[in-house]
Amino acid sequence: MRKRAIILNTAIIFGFVAVFLRLVDLMVLNHGRFSERARIQQLKQEDIQVRRGFIFDRRGRELGVNLEVESLFCDPALMVSPQAAAYDISGVIGKKPEAMLAKFSSKGRFVWVERKLNTETAEKIKKMDIKGIGFVPDAKRFYPKGKLASHVIGAVGIDNQALEGVELKYNKFLKTPGGKILVTRDARGRTLSAGVDIESKGNNVFLTIDEGLQYIVEKELDNAMAQWRASAATIIMMDPFTGEILAFANRPAYDPNSAAYAKDFEKRNRAITDCYEPGSTFKIIIGSAAIEEGIVKLDTKFDCSKGTVSVGSSVIHDAHKHGVLTFKEVIQKSSNVGSTMIGMQLGRERVYKYAKRFGFGEKTGIDLPGEVSGWIRLPEKWSAGSIGAISIGQEVAVTPLQILRAYSAIANGGVLVTPHVVSEIRSPDDVPVYSFKSKGNKRAISKKTAEIFKDILKTVAEEGGTGKSASVEGNHVAGKTGTAQIIDPRTKRYSKEKYVGSFVGFVPADNPMMAMIVVIYEPKGQIYGGVIAAPVFKEIAKQALSYLNVPREDVGEKNILVVERR
Amino acid sequence: MTHVNRSGLFSFFLVPLSVALILFGIFSIVWLRSSVRTAEYSIAALDHRRMEILRDRKTLMAEKAGLLSIQSVKSKGSGKLALVFPDRIKVVYVKKDGKNTPFKASLEGRQLSGP
Numbered sequence: 001m002r003k004r005a006i007i008l009n010t011a012i013i014f015g016f017v018a019v020f021l022r023l024v025d026l027m028v029l030n031h032g033r034f035s036e037r038a039r040i041q042q043l044k045q046e047d048i049q050v051r052r053g054f055i056f057d058r059r060g061r062e063l064g065v066n067l068e069v070e071s072l073f074c075d076p077a078l079m080v081s082p083q084a085a086a087y088d089i090s091g092v093i094g095k096k097p098e099a100m101l102a103k104f105s106s107k108g109r110f111v112w113v114e115r116k117l118n119t120e121t122a123e124k125i126k127k128m129d130i131k132g133i134g135f136v137p138d139a140k141r142f143y144p145k146g147k148l149a150s151h152v153i154g155a156v157g158i159d160n161q162a163l164e165g166v167e168l169k170y171n172k173f174l175k176t177p178g179g180k181i182l183v184t185r186d187a188r189g190r191t192l193s194a195g196v197d198i199e200s201k202g203n204n205v206f207l208t209i210d211e212g213l214q215y216i217v218e219k220e221l222d223n224a225m226a227q228w229r230a231s232a233a234t235i236i237m238m239d240p241f242t243g244e245i246l247a248f249a250n251r252p253a254y255d256p257n258s259a260a261y262a263k264d265f266e267k268r269n270r271a272i273t274d275c276y277e278p279g280s281t282f283k284i285i286i287g288s289a290a291i292e293e294g295i296v297k298l299d300t301k302f303d304c305s306k307g308t309v310s311v312g313s314s315v316i317h318d319a320h321k322h323g324v325l326t327f328k329e330v331i332q333k334s335s336n337v338g339s340t341m342i343g344m345q346l347g348r349e350r351v352y353k354y355a356k357r358f359g360f361g362e363k364t365g366i367d368l369p370g371e372v373s374g375w376i377r378l379p380e381k382w383s384a385g386s387i388g389a390i391s392i393g394q395e396v397a398v399t400p401l402q403i404l405r406a407y408s409a410i411a412n413g414g415v416l417v418t419p420h421v422v423s424e425i426r427s428p429d430d431v432p433v434y435s436f437k438s439k440g441n442k443r444a445i446s447k448k449t450a451e452i453f454k455d456i457l458k459t460v461a462e463e464g465g466t467g468k469s470a471s472v473e474g475n476h477v478a479g480k481t482g483t484a485q486i487i488d489p490r491t492k493r494y495s496k497e498k499y500v501g502s503f504v505g506f507v508p509a510d511n512p513m514m515a516m517i518v519v520i521y522e523p524k525g526q527i528y529g530g531v532i533a534a535p536v537f538k539e540i541a542k543q544a545l546s547y548l549n550v551p552r553e554d555v556g557e558k559n560i561l562v563v564e565r566r
Numbered sequence: 567m568t569h570v571n572r573s574g575l576f577s578f579f580l581v582p583l584s585v586a587l588i589l590f591g592i593f594s595i596v597w598l599r600s601s602v603r604t605a606e607y608s609i610a611a612l613d614h615r616r617m618e619i620l621r622d623r624k625t626l627m628a629e630k631a632g633l634l635s636i637q638s639v640k641s642k643g644s645g646k647l648a649l650v651f652p653d654r655i656k657v658v659y660v661k662k663d664g665k666n667t668p669f670k671a672s673l674e675g676r677q678l679s680g681p
């Protein structure tokens with residue numbers, strides 16, 4: 001009995017010693033190795049889900065958001081029956097089984113099968129329980145308003161990389177650095193809470209664009225394109241005092257939700273990347289320069305009765321003979337002959353000086369990618385006929401935005417503003433991280449000259465002016481028409497069929513709420529800016545003033561209540 | 567004289583008590599760890615649920631943005647509801663009454679009647 005007890009005690013002691021030694025081995029001698037192995041088994045490194053910030057209009061309406069989707073990948077080495085899998089999955093996502101099978105037969109261990117599947121499709125595939133395929137959470141940029149303001153908002157690529165517009169210009173604010181986090185998982189591979197947010201979101205961008213005005217502009221732009229069967233068109237609406245772009249549209253345009261399929265000419269942001277000869281809208285330069293320099297008075301007369309004037313080897317024509325015109329009438333009736341005479345009185349140095357003062361030949365500084373500076377030659381490189389050509393808006397290349405900015409200077413009392421499309425950027429916690437600050441606006445002309453020229457521009461949209469069809473009932477419009485020939489690239493001469501018609505102005509003239517330019521490229525049937533572009537200005541201005549609740553000027557009451565009359 | 571065996575008493579009460587305390591301590595630790603782990607699983611499940619809800623929220627937000635777009639509102643409003651953008655020509659401005667009482671706009675014509 002005692003012997004048995006000794007044996008049992010000895011066995012127990014040896015047992016405990018063995019356990020103790022093993023514990024020493026596990027916890028002291030090989031602690032590092034085993035804890036590292038355990039760490040590898042239990043901890044899993046996961047990517048922080050990076051999401052771009054949202055894009056809103058000036059009233060907080062969503063223009064660019066994210067959708068949570070899933071991307072499908074496969075590990076071909078783990079697939080049991082690639083043919084069957086290809087057939088099953090292709091049926092769900094609507095792709096050819098052959099293309100799918102090619103991916104399943106790849107040599108790599110990680111192959112994308114289909115990016116950005118919606119939740120329903122992903123769930124259907126998950127239910128198939130196919131070995132060797134998996135899903136990665138992903139985000140898809142979604143533009144709920146489709147084509148609307150596509151040239152401002154821009155687009156992103158398949159990996160949410162910025163490609164165009166605000167998405168590209170403000171990419172550093174919209175995107176957020178990624179990173180990795182460690183999550184604990186159990187033997188079954190289930191993850192435990194990481195204790196931190198696994199999503200990192202970029203800053204939200206607030207545009208100066210107003211969705212309502214943008215819609216009105218794009219609707220009328222489409223109507224104009226259809227009516228005049230034009231090759232392209234651009235409309236920009238801006239607050240002339242702040243430089244805030246209220247609406248900005250080009251045609252052709254594209255849907256940023258399918259930017260990959262958009263053609264290059266659809267993606268071109270003509271308002272800032274394409275130059276054209278402005279024609280008569282450029283007469284603002286010689287007109288305001290002549291007033292500023294004291295060369296003319298409003299009633300100074302110019303004999304335009306011949307309908308032509310010779311400058312160097314060139315002959316400048318009027319579309320119709322006008323007779324003797326006052327300075328005011330030269331602008332109102334857009335006389336080329338009269339404008340050339342004024343330009344010749346000013347001289348090339350002063351014409352060039354004022355063109356530069358109004359910002360021509362320089363970028364406006366708008367916060368969109370791809371802006372060009374336009375083009376105006378140095379006076380010493382002008383030919384003998386250049387003074388005539390430049391006075392009527394030829395031999396210069398401008399962007400629609402440059403013209404609009406120049407007219408905004410007339411509207412606001414002579415100051416050249418900086419156009420911009422982003423007003424503010426806020427962090428996901430709604431803390432402001434950026435707000436637009438002007439770098440100092442330059443004065444182009446004196447306030448007095450601006451006021452005088454504003455009155456002249458008002459006559460353009462009145463009876464006898466070339467822009468009569470831009471007039472809006474109840475409010476004065478100030479503006480200028482422009483009709484310019486396009487140089488035919490084949491003949492290198494002005495085309496007799498291709499024109500650019502434009503109208504640029506602001507309304508209400510005495511207290512402008514908006515400045516706007518309408519440019520229509522290669523219209524068919526009519527060519528004059530006063531016929532093709534001015535009515536578009538009128539339609540947009542009418543609706544925009546209503547949208548902005550701008551009262552009619554023919555109502556004197558300040559304390560008003562609005563009712564509708566049948 | 568009665569002799570109390572203190573050593574026996576110690577063995578009789580304290581040793582089992584100590585063992586029980588040690589076992590209780592061990593089980594408490596195990597239970598605590600298990601509870602923490604269970605809580606972690608619960609939090610992970612809630613995290614997962616939260617992510618799903620956030621995903622749905624984003625989808626709904628995008629849908630709402632599309633439905634509330636002016637284009638969509640106009641196309642729907644001008645159909646069944648016969649809504650139109652206000653025509654400036656049809657809008658008249660009348661002086662507001664100092665008493666802050668509402669005006670009545672007649673549907674018949676241009677007769678505006680005060681309160």
